[in-house]
Amino acid sequence: MVKTSQSARRAAQLAGAVAVLGLLTACGGDDSAGGPRTVSGTASPATDAATTASASSTATGTGTDTDSGSTTGTATSSAHPADSATPAATRTTETLVVSGSRCHTSELRASVGRNDPGAGQENFPIVLTNKSGRSCTVRGYPGAAFLDASGKQLGPDPKRSPGTVVTVRLAPGKSAWAGLSFANPEISGAHTATPASLLVTPPDERDPLKVKWKGGKVPVSGNESSVRLIPFSPGTGA
Template sequence: MRISQLATAVTVALVAGLGLTACGPADSPAAAPAAAPTASAAAASTAHPVTTLPPAQGTKSPAGPATPAGDRCHSSDLSLDVIMGPQDGGASGTGDFTIELINKSARTCTLHGYPGVELLDQSGHPLGMKDVRNPQFALSGDGQVTTQTLSRGSADPTKSAASAAYVRFDTKEPGATAGYPRALKVQVIPPDETQPLVAPITMLDAPAGSDSSIMVTSTTLTIGPMDVDAPPHG
């Protein structure tokens, strides 16, 4: 996998909280996620709750319409990685991970806006998460929703262009999470698409055989827009 570091600006942006801008295609409902995924990644069948945070004072929204359908990346053009870095064991009350959409196609395409994100349990059933879209979680740290251009895929997947989004969830320390659901995989619908992609969670710096499940204590996921490819990699 490509080696990159999360931008310092992201940390500053995340600490700033949830009160900032929403723009672009974030103002329209996200595509509906699938019910329990199958080997053929069945299409969505139920509405996925989405909340878009209001614009912040003094923050500009990017001009122009959403990416034209002929230019945008389709689900079939992309592969999905879900990357979780070192966590604090739930001591802060939150955990986080990044989703990475990689262009595997033979054409250049674009992503603009927010992905639809759902967590799946060990049986592949959705946990019924609600997406709260927050541009303040943009990985570039600029609080903007911007178009990401992904060049055509490479024969070497580690050199293929990608775009990533930050996701935060509520959790608790392991000893306090008895009875709470666990997610083993993540389902993602790219912006303006309906076909979901599903991937297991990759835990960085974890010993072989470690539990890679996510323990969630609420049904809310706070999600940043697709942005620069800046998740930590191992």
């Protein structure tokens, strides 16, 4: 099997997302190939169940994971359930433990990786790193918005591109990345602005993280001004 770098994989994911932009509506959707799945890699796979939530917005990241927390229950079974005469001493008691609740904003650190341009597109990884002392999960799309120096949003909310939605389990210190891309304004002719920061909201959270933007001008209006997001994957996208 030929090995490829994370940068090559990231570019391939983002290029695939750009190819189907014409199929999107303004509200986007959680398109997944073959349905949600759990993956391994830089981050370990999650074990908790997941449900699909509502569309993303600037204030709230869009995930499909439930925050069930860690719960413990007791289930009693018998080798002969229909036999009421089976002695209680022969029955088996099992303890069921459900773990891996979602990562909360306070447990995460956000950053923006280097641009990986290609095919007239500017492609940046939005990276969330688990800074807490426990393992937790992220799933779905982040919320994102460009801000000027006064904190005013520049341009409309980014739109979601189709992608495979997976639950990424983050051990302490591990990261997940989501792609942010837009057409190069010099090629598209879109009206631009230079943001001071990027507001990032983790999936299913309301509290955002602010990251200094060093990526230069971004499209905010006019032709080809849409900014697109792809869902989180394990690693940093580097």
